[in-house]
Amino acid sequence: MDEQESAVALGEILDLREWCTNVRQIAALGDLVTLLGQCAGTPGSHLWFQGD
Numbered sequence: 001m002d003e004q005e006s007a008v009a010l011g012e013i014l015d016l017r018e019w020c021t022n023v024r025q026i027a028a029l030g031d032l033v034t035l036l037g038q039c040a041g042t043p044g045s046h047l048w049f050q051g052d
Contacts, residue, residue, distance in 0.1 A: 001047045006039035 001009065013033055020026045039047040 001039070001049075003040050003043055003045050006036045006045075006047055010036040010040055 020029055035047055039045045
């Protein structure tokens, strides 16, 4: 995912919070927000997920 896709995903991340049912999921979502924000703010960057 490039910086433009990360920016879009970051805008949709709040919708995922309602699906979090425990503290670990909320923490993982927070980590994802951090990673997406860093990628979205760095032109030419990419974010790769394990399994991609």
